[in-house]
Amino acid sequence: EKGGVATTESNIGNVYRDMRNYTNAIKHFNTSQAILKEVGGNDGRIATLKSGLGAVYYDMNNLLKSIEYYELALVYYKSNNEIDNIATVENNIGSIYNELERYPEAIENYKNALAMFSALRDSTSISMCLANIGNVYNVMGDYKQGVAYSLDGLKIAKRVNDKSLIAACYVFLAEGYQNSGDYKRAFDFQTALLNLKDTIYDSQTNQNIAEMQTRFDTDKKEKENQILKQQNDLQNLSINRQKIINFSFTFG
Numbered sequence: 001e002k003g004g005v006a007t008t009e010s011n012i013g014n015v016y017r018d019m020r021n022y023t024n025a026i027k028h029f030n031t032s033q034a035i036l037k038e039v040g041g042n043d044g045r046i047a048t049l050k051s052g053l054g055a056v057y058y059d060m061n062n063l064l065k066s067i068e069y070y071e072l073a074l075v076y077y078k079s080n081n082e083i084d085n086i087a088t089v090e091n092n093i094g095s096i097y098n099e100l101e102r103y104p105e106a107i108e109n110y111k112n113a114l115a116m117f118s119a120l121r122d123s124t125s126i127s128m129c130l131a132n133i134g135n136v137y138n139v140m141g142d143y144k145q146g147v148a149y150s151l152d153g154l155k156i157a158k159r160v161n162d163k164s165l166i167a168a169c170y171v172f173l174a175e176g177y178q179n180s181g182d183y184k185r186a187f188d189f190q191t192a193l194l195n196l197k198d199t200i201y202d203s204q205t206n207q208n209i210a211e212m213q214t215r216f217d218t219d220k221k222e223k224e225n226q227i228l229k230q231q232n233d234l235q236n237l238s239i240n241r242q243k244i245i246n247f248s249f250t251f252g
Contacts, residue, residue, distance in 0.1 A: 006035040021144050022060050029053050047076035051089060107133055127156035127165050134172045143180035144235030147173060152171050167196055
């Protein structure tokens, strides 16, 4: 039966993706698509394969190609009102635009994802989207919006007791307050991040927090260097805004 062959090809593609053998993953996904198109009546499965190809191209760092395939999958999901799939794909596209530094588009997709996750009442994913939006606003220099979204994300993250999300919100709040000149609140959230690390025993979560800590310390050092530069060269009043490392949540 051709439908079974298509499923096998898709499964093989997933195995190759896990092995990071992306060329063969794409080959088997495309073979599965071709079979399903020949059989007909498999638009949903084809959409899933297109989403899978979007993930593979993301893994390959071919970000524009990734968006292309995610958008193709999104057409089907929207036409069939598959809210959970719409939310996931919108979030992934937002994260890619964030990496591409196309921030208005990132915010648009994150907000689309937020609306879908809100309809699903998925608290963890709502918190994730709020944190992502807050992060992008920080990068754009709109710290008021960045702080506002991060605070909303933090409230929900605390309610669902998701330590990784709490830690991310602490980082974004520390950055937002620091860059807007509210150093006391920045210090408070930096301290909260360190205290959170002390209460967590999960090694992966602690590793994530350690990376966030490094990121914050790096941003802080860059800020100090900028101030020193201003002091040493008063005629140079144009200080480049520090680049903030992406910290976005994506779904595979």
